[in-house]
Amino acid sequence: MTEVFMGGYSHLLFGSQGISLKTQELYATVFTTRYLDLFTTYISLYNTIMKLIFLGSSISIVWYMRHHKMVRRSYDKDQDTFRHYLLMLPCLLLALLINEKFTFLEVMWAFSLYLEAVAILPQLVLLQRTRNIDNLTGQYVLLLGAYRALYVLNWIYRYFTEENYVHWITWVSGIVQTLLYADFFYYYFQSWKNNVKLQLPA
Incomplete structure (x- = not known):
C-alpha cells in the first residue's frame, strides 16, 4: 500500500486533476482509526514505522490537495461532489x-475496514x-484495486x-472493495487491449 500512496505523491507533483480529495480524506480517516494502537501496543520497529508512513502519507496528501497552491488549482472541485x-x-x-470485541480500539479497527471497503x-x-x-x-486507481485483489x-x-x-x-470488507473495482478493471483492460485512451461510460 505504501507504493500506492507514493504513486499518489507522484501524481500530486503534476497536479491533482482526476484525483478525488474525498477519497483521500476517507483513506486518511481509515488509517487514523486503524492505527490508534500506536499509542497502546508496540509490536516492532518495522511495524511502527510502516504505520507512521501510512498515516503521514495519507494525511499529507489531503493537506497538499487542500492547501498547496499549484495542486489546489488543478483539483476539479466541481466534479468531485460525492x-x-x-x-x-x-x-x-x-x-x-x-466487531470482534466491543472495545474502543476494536470498534475503530472494524470501522476502518468497513470504511476502506467503500x-x-x-x-x-x-x-x-x-x-x-x-x-x-x-494507473493509480489500478494499483489501488490490485493491492486489494492481491490481499484476497x-x-x-x-x-x-x-x-x-x-x-x-x-x-467480507476486502471482497466488497475488490468488487467495486470490477467495472474499472474491465474498462482498463479493454483500453489496454485495444490501445485506446481509457474512458468510463457515463
Missing part, C-alpha cells in the same frame, strides 16, 4: 454492531463524470495453509 461523509455513519453503526467510491464517481482519464490517474489471494492461501485462519470482517 457526499463522502454519508459513508462514515453507516460504517460506524456497522462497526458498533459487528472509500474508493468518490474516486470512481469522479472518473465516471470526467470520463477521459489520463494514464497516471488510471493472500487470504485464500493462508486459509488453506494456516490452522484456524478465519477473519470474516476483513474478508
Whole structure:
C-alpha cells in the first residue's frame, strides 16, 4: 500500500486533476482509526514505522490537495461532489454492531475496514463524470484495486495453509472493495487491449 500512496505523491507533483480529495480524506480517516494502537501496543520497529508512513502519507496528501497552491488549482472541485461523509455513519453503526470485541480500539479497527471497503467510491464517481482519464490517474486507481485483489489471494492461501485462519470482517470488507473495482478493471483492460485512451461510460 505504501507504493500506492507514493504513486499518489507522484501524481500530486503534476497536479491533482482526476484525483478525488474525498477519497483521500476517507483513506486518511481509515488509517487514523486503524492505527490508534500506536499509542497502546508496540509490536516492532518495522511495524511502527510502516504505520507512521501510512498515516503521514495519507494525511499529507489531503493537506497538499487542500492547501498547496499549484495542486489546489488543478483539483476539479466541481466534479468531485460525492457526499463522502454519508459513508462514515453507516460504517460506524456497522462497526458498533459487528466487531470482534466491543472495545474502543476494536470498534475503530472494524470501522476502518468497513470504511476502506467503500472509500474508493468518490474516486470512481469522479472518473465516471470526467470520463477521459489520463494514464497516471488510471494507473493509480489500478494499483489501488490490485493491492486489494492481491490481499484476497493472500487470504485464500493462508486459509488453506494456516490452522484456524478465519477473519470474516476483513474478508467480507476486502471482497466488497475488490468488487467495486470490477467495472474499472474491465474498462482498463479493454483500453489496454485495444490501445485506446481509457474512458468510463457515463
